[in-house]
Amino acid sequence: MTERAERRRRTERRILEAARKLFADLGFERTTIRAVAKAAEVDPALVMQYFGSKQDLFSAAVTVAPAPVAKGDADDLVEQLIGSLGLKMGELPQSSLAMMRSMLTHPEAGASARAVLSRQIHQVGESIPGDDARLRAALMTTIMLGVTVGHQLLELDELREASQADIARVLRPALRAIAHPQAG
Amino acid sequence: MTERAERRRRTERRILEAARKLFADLGFERTTIRAVAKAAEVDPALVMQYFGSKQDLFSAAVTVAPAPVAKGDADDLVEQLIGSLGLKMGELPQSSLAMMRSMLTHPEAGASARAVLSRQIHQVGESIPGDDARLRAALMTTIMLGVTVGHQLLELDELREASQADIARVLRPALRAIAHPQAG
DNA sequence: AGGTTGACTCAACGAGCGTAGAGCGAAATG
DNA sequence: CATTTCGCTCTACGCTCGTTGAGTCAACCT
Numbered sequence: 001m002t003e004r005a006e007r008r009r010r011t012e013r014r015i016l017e018a019a020r021k022l023f024a025d026l027g028f029e030r031t032t033i034r035a036v037a038k039a040a041e042v043d044p045a046l047v048m049q050y051f052g053s054k055q056d057l058f059s060a061a062v063t064v065a066p067a068p069v070a071k072g073d074a075d076d077l078v079e080q081l082i083g084s085l086g087l088k089m090g091e092l093p094q095s096s097l098a099m100m101r102s103m104l105t106h107p108e109a110g111a112s113a114r115a116v117l118s119r120q121i122h123q124v125g126e127s128i129p130g131d132d133a134r135l136r137a138a139l140m141t142t143i144m145l146g147v148t149v150g151h152q153l154l155e156l157d158e159l160r161e162a163s164q165a166d167i168a169r170v171l172r173p174a175l176r177a178i179a180h181p182q183a184g
Numbered sequence: 185m186t187e188r189a190e191r192r193r194r195t196e197r198r199i200l201e202a203a204r205k206l207f208a209d210l211g212f213e214r215t216t217i218r219a220v221a222k223a224a225e226v227d228p229a230l231v232m233q234y235f236g237s238k239q240d241l242f243s244a245a246v247t248v249a250p251a252p253v254a255k256g257d258a259d260d261l262v263e264q265l266i267g268s269l270g271l272k273m274g275e276l277p278q279s280s281l282a283m284m285r286s287m288l289t290h291p292e293a294g295a296s297a298r299a300v301l302s303r304q305i306h307q308v309g310e311s312i313p314g315d316d317a318r319l320r321a322a323l324m325t326t327i328m329l330g331v332t333v334g335h336q337l338l339e340l341d342e343l344r345e346a347s348q349a350d351i352a353r354v355l356r357p358a359l360r361a362i363a364h365p366q367a368g
Numbered sequence: 369a370g371g372t373t374g375a376c377t378c379a380a381c382g383a384g385c386g387t388a389g390a391g392c393g394a395a396a397t398g
Numbered sequence: 399c400a401t402t403t404c405g406c407t408c409t410a411c412g413c414t415c416g417t418t419g420a421g422t423c424a425a426c427c428t
Contacts, residue, residue, distance in 0.1 A: 029213035119343050147330065171362075188375070
């Protein structure tokens with residue numbers, strides 16, 4: 001690779017990282033192209049030149065966490081969901097936080113969030129028994145959403161204080177109660 | 185009351201209702217004073233004159249749902265939480281939705297949401313046994329948050345399709361599993 | 369009836385935003 | 399070495415926003 005191409009890639013990556021951090025921290029509206037450019041030590045016009053528009057930059061910076069659900073029984077599924085809380089690595093990728101941060105106020109981020117959640121609901125629904133598996137899957141997914149929002153975005157002290165193991169221990173029976181349709 | 189004062193109150197109320205709807209639908213950033221004024225059939229300057237600033241209008245339009253937790257045992261608490269989903273009346277008040285819509289992207293709304301949630305966590309924590317009541321209360325509260333966000337703000341089809349009774353039926357055992365510390 | 373209050377509008381300012389086009393200077397190419 | 403390419407910056411346009419101060423007219427007071 002030529003020096004120019006390499007330099008360009010580095011600059012592009014720097015812009016993307018700055019964009020991800022700002023989008024994740026502030027959301028789409030409060031993040032300005034100028035602030036991204038400043039954080040990446042670059043001229044605002046360059047950001048436009050590389051990514052086309054602010055919206056395109058957002059789309060490039062934000063990636064959806066595929067949240068693959070491997071096959072297994074209902075209890076395996078619960079463990080996967082708990083593991084996907086991202087508490088293990090200390091943090092979810094900035095790109096996912098960026099999408100979540102804006103999902104309530106930016107239309108495209110909202111649509112993206114709905115798509116990701118719907119897919120996860122569908123996958124979870126196929127892994128649990130019962131004729132209302134779809135509703136159960138939706139509730140399990142939104143439960144994970146709520147815990148993630150409270151922990152990562154609202155940064156509630158009561159959750160931040162707790163260890164991953166403690167959260168998993170308390171959450172596990174709740175998710176299992178939903179995953180297993182009660183007898184009767 | 186004089187005709188002037190009555191007229192003023194009506195106008196002020198019209199502005200507040202328009203503001204609540206727009207804040208609830210679009211969030212703080214995407215809601216403009218001009219749009220609020222137009223919806224209230226009023227000049228934008230009047231909105232400023234009555235409420236001081238956009239931020240003050242937001243503060244006036246958004247009220248926090250006190251979510252009072254009456255005394256009772258853990259199972260009563262679970263029923264209260266489920267009831268507070270606001271699915272019964274068909275919808276939560278616009279003022280609460282407005283705060284939730286902006287809580288991830290607007291600093292003041294975020295602080296407000298944290299305050300409300302912390303208070304609810306504290307109240308819930310006092311109604312359930314166990315030495316980790318605080319964590320359990322936090323998770324019960326964030327679970328309700330997640331379901332509300334998914335249902336009311338993201339408007340997930342999988343939840344919209346379900347009846348309040350179905351959601352309550354599936355959610356109840358999960359909340360009870362957290363409310364009752366498992367033996368051992 | 370005349371003067372005062374106050375609800376409300378009009379017009380405009382200043383700031384910050386996303387965005388566009390011309391230009392520069394170093395790397396690539398022959 | 400001459401020329402082209404291209405990563406990058408500079409400057410500025412046009413727009414929308416929150417916000418302001420002067421002005422208007424009907425309701426109120428005496």
